Amino acid sequence: MRKQIAAANWKMNLTLQQGEALLDGILGKVSSLGKDQQVVFAVPFPYLSQAQQKIAGKEQVFIAAQNCYNKKSGAFTGEVSVEMLQSLGIQWVVLGHSERREYFGESDQFLAEKVNIVLENGLTPLFCCGEALQIREANTQNEFVGNQLKASLFHLSAEQIQKVVIAYEPIWAIGTGKTASSAQAQEMHAFIRAELAAKYGAEVASNISILYGGSVKAANAVEIFGQPDVDGGLVGGASLIADEFVSIINGLKK
Secondary structure: OOOOOEEEOOOOOOHHHHHHHHHHHHOOOOOOOOOOOEEEEEEOHHHHHHHHHHHHOOOEEEEEOOOOOOOOOOOOOOOOOOHHHHOOOOOEEEEEEEOOOOOOOOHHHHHHHHHHHHHOOEEEEEEEEEOHHHHHOOOOOHHHHHHHHHOOOOOOOOOHHHOOEEEEOOOHHHOOOOOOOHHHHHHHHHHHHHHHHHHHEEEEEOOEEEEEEEOOOOHHHHHHHOOOOOOOOEEEEHHHHHHHHHHHHHHHOO
């Protein structure tokens, strides 16, 4: 069975003290995880070390950085390298989130370089893809997402691609008042897996976890995660509420 993953993206929220309290509240209520289940907390850079200490001894629980740079080191003031993350024991990095693409102009080629350096250093990239409203309304979402995958991931070998976790974000359904149904989530996840299968073969594609990043909440987690090609979620706002995120974790396939 593919890994079933509940990933929390705190974005630019919470003070250190609030973050510590939130982690305590969540970890205190998650008694055990199934062998194919994982929980990931993508916290702001200043909190990485403390968060890593909080999860010490917790099996199948990981801390992720929300971003990294595409260079090993150098005169890049304000950026964070993969080697820096590795020195803290961080094992996951979120790459290509829609907000990074929109606000900071991150291109597919730039993200390909980030994927490369993350894999070279033995960390897991949580690679985000997805389409905006105008693309969905033009019914060209498959072509758009397919091009994102091809441009940033399809240079990888079959061995490398299986070390990537993919998160699909329907940007058009986040904060727009429009809602993506579980059927629409499954449709795109099935398309992504079919693209992976066409490139790498069905066996490789079946080993890659694909998460859904479209306003997952406790109320819809079980329905969304129950779709055959949905392997968990990348959760934003709901991950900032302990009981809400615990319910989302409990909604993962067993």
